[in-house]
Amino acid sequence: MLGKCKQPEKAHSLFHMMIDEGCAVNTEAYTALLSAYGRSGIFDKAFSLLEEMKNTPSCRPDVFTYSILIKSCLQVYKFDEVQALLTDMASEGIKPNTITYNTLIDAYGKAKRFAEMESTLVQMLRQRECKPDVWTMNSALRAFGGSGQIGLMEKCYEKFQSSGIDPNIKTFNILLDSYGKTGNYEKMSAVMEYMQKYHFKWTLVTYNIIIDAFGRVGDLKQTEFLFRLMQSERIKPNCITLCSLVRAYGQAGKAEKIGGVLRFIENSDVTLDTVFFNCLVDAYGIMGCFTEMKGVLEMMERKGCKPDKVTYRTMIKAYSLGGMSSHAKEIQNVLASLEKIS
Template structure:
């Protein structure tokens, strides 16, 4: 079970209230006037009057009944039309998705124009393709989004649109794909789209998210020399000079400008510049901080272990009316995990559950890794079970955390359980996972299993890197197995250096 909720750090948000008012329908009382046997209806005038009254009442009821029946029929017809429209949209969407999924296999046929008719991929409905593109951009499925965008550009009705390009560039920035973003930016230029501050800012954000400060600064200089496109953001190592230049040209920075600067300075660990930029933003009445400002600030102080400063900033942002989102709580979880404050971690997780902030894969990965490092295998496994019950697919980061935790605890049988899970899942494994596995077996002195990892890598299409062999060499050297060390030293000269580290998912 998770620990008690936060007291003192988080001011609780009032939960939403739903008022349900039950309204009872009044009963329809049908009364029938029975004739008085003592009454005299013998006179013809009385009978005629009664007959006329009954006839008028009957005609009125018939007319009312006909109106009600007509209204019911009209509503039924409208509902039928709406159901038909919804069904037609679903069918059209299914057909479009089917065409998109078969696109690669039928590309040669499309190019040769042998495929014709209403299902021709070059004659898809604009709404269908644009909706499919929007869904994938929103879900940050960048590979699928780019394929659909290529299909969009092949349509007979396609015209270059800078808005679509900007949305894709922003998506690629969030996915840490700055080079892909630059390629789209160049395609945007080649297709004759008008470049403005928004398009440049989108690419600038992509660079800053990945910490490419030199490219970001070069882009700022490029903006200055672009006709009719004066930048609304100058930043980084020459920020004071550039901000002065902005003031001369009467260019005021906006919220996006400040957020980009704060985030970039934080990732570059240039804390004094970050704090001064934040103070300038707060002093500017036209630029209000938002949740992205808060998240960048919290992430910066959390990463350097200044937990109290992070918490004070959280309180001040919240006091200013800025409400946190899931990314905010993921940042807090990661910061508390690094500080080994597991009580506050549990409190944040309970807070998210209480106020219905859905846990993401990043949330689970942070918590699983933190409790695994703390040796709390029971809590780690409990979170992993919740993750699977929520139908959130584990990633290599998840599996690495499990393997490392079991290795530290000396639980060889648990590592075998992780491998059984891998065999029955479609998780895409990478070299980093196998390196974790090699390190785990080396710690446990299971050298036969450690050697077998190389065969597993070959079956999965992963190549060993320098870290793989160095980890094995370290394990063999510790046990004095010099012949194996010599063999591996010969192999290490033929491999390339791996990336410095796995890219951390954006909170």
Template sequence: MDPTCLSWSNSISSTIPTTCSTKFLNDNTPKLTLPFRVLSLKRSSKQHSPGLQKDPKKDLSRILRTEAAIKGVKNKVDSWKNKQLWPKAVLEALDEAIKGLRWQAALKAQFLALGVMGFLGLTVGFIEKEKKYVIHNALLWGLGTDLKIFALLRKQRWYEPRCHTYAKLLMMLGKCRRPEEASYLFEIMLSDGLKPTIDAYTALVSAYGQSGLLDQAFSTVEDMKSVVDCMPDTYTYSILISCCAKFHRFDLIEPIIAEMSFLGIECNSVTYNTIIDGYGKAGMFEHMENSLMDMVENGNCQPDIFTLNSFVGAYGNAGQIDKMEKWYDEFKLMGIKPDIKTFNTLIKSYGKVGMYEKMKFVMDFMKKRFFSPTIVTYNTVIEVFGKAGEIEKMDKEFKKMKHLGLKANSVTYCSLVNAYRKAGRLDKVNSIMRHVENSDVVLDTPFFNCVISAYGQLGDLNRMGELFLAMKERNCEPDNITYASMIQAYNAQGITEATQKMENMMITAKESFGTRKTLA
């Protein structure tokens, strides 16, 4: 790749068509005048005349009141008496949970919602309906300890079911690999009197497909065809193709394309990019390039920044730097310019093969072209140097990142801890933990697995045990990696009693998970 060929671009985004939700069961519940939105309620950015400027203290006061109200919502989720909470606070709390993929926090409120309604003197016709709600709620309540905010939302007197809300939650559950919960949520949506939309069905297809339940995903697509105004569209099939590619079921892609053609549904850039990305990640480079040719010959859609990033990522991940640079230049000739993701991918690819000079060149080029490095950029560089054992260079990049005002996240800290663990630097691991304790970083199970493994391998079993307890306090569920790391550490020290205890806990956790799946 000729360094002079590097250039910048505006990211090209693909817009997913949305559909309106509709109700087909209309009870006598009073209608809301306030429109319900799950999307975050952004504050106005309109400019005001100099004589009417808002007092910044009032804006700050409003923000603090909103944040306090959201916190109040989270504190009230276990109560059955809160039915008149501030709508904005509940909606923003729900939106916050969805954005953070905290599926348990997002849902529990939904499943608590109608537990009381059957006892409120409703008509006989509604009692049977509410029994279904209670059954669903009881089952789903048992699937997690923090399924809260959505149920709280459903309890509010001003609440009106919206298919769009369910679609967002279903999509979130798909990303969190919770197909059973998604299936029950879909049933509850029907019980709410809502006619499912294309978006809701597509989200359910995604929830099944993302977890490898391809039979259920295909079955859901067939169900869509029997519902009026719910025929699967290009986006639905693109999701299905993506799931097939993810689980290397490339034999199913051609039949899907054939079915789309039969139904008169044309492939668009999203469809082709999905196929190209799938082949690329699987290392099927010939198929990837052939799909690009099909895309160009189609005439209705052209390669874009997503196509470029798929090619660069595929060859870069495989260590085929020459091919990566060749296709980078090819796409430049097509008039497609790189974005920040392209540069991050180039940096990672060069770093994996130890080409640090080229990695530095890309970062310098970004600076010249006014591309600000993101946390992803620095996480990539820190990981590269950490895996290579270049501790000093890694520390230098970490300091540079902090100097620029970028906040480290759990990925950053995991890379640092792993590098220090390999170098046997317990003092450095302790230093990182002090950083974490003094920050507001959101910790997750992979982070705890990382530090538990580090302290276990470095022989500090007391600290390892403390972190295991802290993990539960932070509502991060231990997984097989957690237990395996601790068992390995105890075995290395010959502490058989602790080893047996961990093994029993792991067995209990597996049995508990199996019970939840049976309920679902």
């Protein structure tokens, strides 16, 4: 828990308190402490603990120890260290498990290192005791779909299905998102129909993906229908949902509809963030509603949300395109003072 809260030094104190109290320190305790340092990016101490474990017969590292450290390294793109850890595992006679492989496949996919992702998948398939699962499939689909390689994503999906791996709701959300972002609306609709036919209940993520997709192509009728549908299903919209609506209305020049979104927010308990307000600033800027755009800053202050560099840059762009150079210069000065502070 202390590791997850990014308090590795407190975790270290507790570890030594265990020893002082006469508790037996085992591999699990060492792994938990190593994880605490890894999560906080303190890799010198994490690797030092790994060496300490290797030299302590009763606390030798296992596949979970290595998998946790590999995951921490992958999160900050330390790919060289990951290869060193995999080599070290092999020398210790420890084989990666499904979690190790899934962690690697997911990270390589997100980093668009497709050759390494496919190579890892091949290695995984060679291990008899290490079978791919739905997490493996979802990581591979996300990698190909997220980079617009729809053909490869579909082939990958077919191969996993033919090997007996059934999709889950996350699988369909990945397919919907990939099709939506590449403009494959017929295929997106086919996935939606399949989900309804086989009773896959839509989640907040599903609704957000579909609302965003229809909003981007200006299909306000379908966007609004889906927004009403999610509420009838008792699924609470979040900031992502509201950003999609605001973006769609801004592109369509429907300022009054954005007003409707703001009224909805006033009567809800949705917690707004800077990303939402930046989206609102952009939408008003696109429509040339400069008074409303400036009013967003006051709204942010009331909600206890600070503007960031994106807020001011979006305003500068809008004022510049609208020929309001004096206003743009005024905001540029505010941005310059903010950059000096940071």
